Amino acid sequence: MSESSRLPSRIAQKLAERQQQGLHRSVRAFHHQDGKLIDEHNNTYLNFSGNDYLGLANDPALISAWQDGLSLYGAGSTASPLVTGFSHAHQALEASLCEWLGFDKALLFNSGFSANQAVIFSLLEKGDVLFQDKLNHASLMEAGILSEATMLRFLHNNIAKLDSGLKNQADAPSRFVITEGVFSMDGDLSPLADIASVCRANEACLMVDDAHGIGVLGKEGRGSCDNAGIQPDILIVTFGKAFGMMGAAVMCSAQVHDYLTQFARHYVYSTAMPPAQAYALSKAVSIIRKDNWRREKLHELSSRFHRVLSEHHEVVETQTPIKPVVLGDVTTMLTAAEHLKSAGFWTGAIRPPTVPPNSSRLRITLSVNQTLDDVNALARKVRHILEGDRHE
Structure with missing residues (x-):
């Protein structure tokens, strides 16, 4: 790239702005296994962030x-x-x-x-x-x-x-x-x-x-x-x-x-x-x-998730496997995502421009790969975070 080109400086400026706004994103490599994610450091997480709703990706x-x-x-x-x-x-x-x-x-x-x-x-x-x-x-x-x-x-x-x-x-x-x-x-x-x-x-x-x-x-x-x-x-x-x-x-x-x-x-x-x-x-x-049982199981998992979190307005009740937990600002959302990650749950950390400003959220998704116990454990952890007890 020509030294006289302004493009490198523009690229650097835009990347720096993303970092300062807490909006910078990056790609990570995972191994998928039985509804779990295993990262490059061999850490294992329950996967609540994908779109494999019916569990067919590894069927x-x-x-x-x-x-x-x-x-x-x-x-x-x-x-x-x-x-x-x-x-x-x-x-x-x-x-x-x-x-x-x-x-x-x-x-x-x-x-x-x-x-x-x-x-x-x-x-x-x-x-x-x-x-x-x-x-x-x-x-x-x-x-x-x-x-x-x-x-x-x-x-x-x-x-x-x-x-x-x-x-x-x-x-x-x-x-x-x-x-x-x-x-x-x-x-x-x-x-x-x-x-x-x-x-x-x-x-x-x-x-x-x-x-x-x-x-x-x-x-x-x-x-x-x-x-x-x-x-x-x-x-x-x-x-x-x-x-x-x-x-x-x-x-x-x-x-x-x-x-x-x-x-x-x-x-x-x-x-x-x-x-x-x-x-x-x-x-x-x-x-x-x-396989109608797959849809029936999703309904069962969804009911359990909302039952545990019924008292929290941040959790949007839906009829689908997509369960948003709207936290507003980027920092609050990223902090919650990190607490969940520390507890072994990987959730979607969604921020602008994917969603409107001040509507950053955890995008939690359900899959038939998960068990009722998995969903119950995640929902309880989300509840403790929303209530301010992040060490539960």
């Missing part, structure tokens, strides 16, 4: 399916889907998703981030208006800002604001509403039935990103939309949470599928996911559908 049946897929299809897809990267394994996964979720077509992507951006960049044009819940994921917000459409944000889960916004933009060529089914930092549900009703009344399209609802909610784990009794125009299903793997699918009509196949650059110009992965994901769909 023997899923591991075996991926190994079988490697034997059948090799390590990689070798090309983009429109060249030669689309295999019978991909085709079977798309078919199983459509049969399960009730859509005409599915389009596979390597991440939920790229799936969200592909839809927004491809479908929306200049003059269109995109309405997004204020707490939508960064992938959705970034795509909305960069798209040719005009993006408007409505107050979180506020139906009246969405309705008035849609009415004010009645002359737009197309109006497109996007919300999440379950919000990742708050663990709350979107009022999808009301949103769908407002969209129908205003002739707007509805897209739901159900990254944290699919597999967890609804009959056979069909997710937030099934739980609310609606079907959106487009549903985003990601495989990095309850599926225990990675990747995503856009569930849509045959016409939208054809359109995205032509114009979604994230799809056209990316190497397809490995067919062995698609093969294993088909197995994951089967497990999710039939």
Whole structure:
């Protein structure tokens, strides 16, 4: 880098600011084993920070399916889907998703981030208006800002604001509403039935990103939309949470599928996911559908967590495995996270810009890998911290 460039000093300044604000983040390597995290110093923690809600990431049946897929299809897809990267394994996964979720077509992507951006960049044009819940994921917000459409944000889960916004933009060529089914930092549900009703009344399209609802909610784990009794125009299903793997699918009509196949650059110009992965994901769909005990156990763990912490307003009660403990300032949150870590519990330490200022929180997540005793011990420790007794 040129000595005359201002970029190095700018980088150093921005990093120093992050450090001073207590917002600096870093990557750590862990070994995952039976719901536990083992760090580079061989310290072991109960994992209450991941998104493996159904415990499939290390499920023997899923591991075996991926190994079988490697034997059948090799390590990689070798090309983009429109060249030669689309295999019978991909085709079977798309078919199983459509049969399960009730859509005409599915389009596979390597991440939920790229799936969200592909839809927004491809479908929306200049003059269109995109309405997004204020707490939508960064992938959705970034795509909305960069798209040719005009993006408007409505107050979180506020139906009246969405309705008035849609009415004010009645002359737009197309109006497109996007919300999440379950919000990742708050663990709350979107009022999808009301949103769908407002969209129908205003002739707007509805897209739901159900990254944290699919597999967890609804009959056979069909997710937030099934739980609310609606079907959106487009549903985003990601495989990095309850599926225990990675990747995503856009569930849509045959016409939208054809359109995205032509114009979604994230799809056209990316190497397809490995067919062995698609093969294993088909197995994951089967497990999710039939293993209702996993959802029942999550409900049991959730009930225990809230029972222990029922008297503390910092703990947000949710119907999902995401349990925020909102502590406000960054220092208080980091101190609480360190106390939990010292006691053998690893929780998410969430701070701005991931969440709004003064809403730093512990993002505690439940998984079927945990036991009632694990959850009870964590909840009791959180209670003691909130009550000021950090040595219990």
